[in-house]
Amino acid sequence: MKNPTLRRVLVVTTVVGATLGGGIAVAAWTSSGSGAANAKAGTAAAPTTTALTAAAFTSNLLYPGGPAGEAKVLVNNPNPYPVKVSSIVANGTPTGSGGTGTCTTTGVSWTAQAPNTSVPSNGNATLTLAGAVSMGPTSDDGCQGALFSIPVTVTVVSG
Numbered sequence: 001m002k003n004p005t006l007r008r009v010l011v012v013t014t015v016v017g018a019t020l021g022g023g024i025a026v027a028a029w030t031s032s033g034s035g036a037a038n039a040k041a042g043t044a045a046a047p048t049t050t051a052l053t054a055a056a057f058t059s060n061l062l063y064p065g066g067p068a069g070e071a072k073v074l075v076n077n078p079n080p081y082p083v084k085v086s087s088i089v090a091n092g093t094p095t096g097s098g099g100t101g102t103c104t105t106t107g108v109s110w111t112a113q114a115p116n117t118s119v120p121s122n123g124n125a126t127l128t129l130a131g132a133v134s135m136g137p138t139s140d141d142g143c144q145g146a147l148f149s150i151p152v153t154v155t156v157v158s159g
Contacts, residue, residue, distance in 0.1 A: 047083065047119070047156050050074040052126070054098060054147045062135040062148070064107060071110070071132040075154055077119040083156035085127065088113040092151030101142025107135045108148050119156065 090110035096103035
């Protein structure tokens with residue numbers, strides 16, 4: 001090509017054609033919509049407690065009119081996630097067994113607890129609760145050496 005004007009026209013046409021062709025290739029239609037995604041929550045299983053043997057208690061024992069003693073509770077978490085024990089409250093009458101005689105009037109009372117103790121998923125934890133129980137002065141003489149079972153409600157929160 002000896003004609004410079006024709007050469008310029010061809011170069012410009014090629015550049016413009018490539019630019020327009022590239023622009024068309026880049027320009028794509030887009031669209032969006034809305035709807036809902038679903039997920040389902042599991043159901044929390046209630047914690048349980050397990051009684052400990054008398055051998056678990058070696059200090060802070062109860063006696064009539066004495067200071068508050070300690071209580072122990074083994075909390076079992078059947079959930080697949082960790083929980084924290086947010087409260088433990090009494091929900092029945094304490095009973096005594098294994099004492100030196102009849103222990104009908106235990107005089108044992110429970111003070112509500114908020115230990116905030118973690119229990120691992122599908123696991124358990126033994127809680128020692130200082131000052132949780134006390135024995136009034138009207139306890140039967142046969143309650144000496146007894147192990148007291150105190151019905152409690154344990155409340156847990158995920159975490």
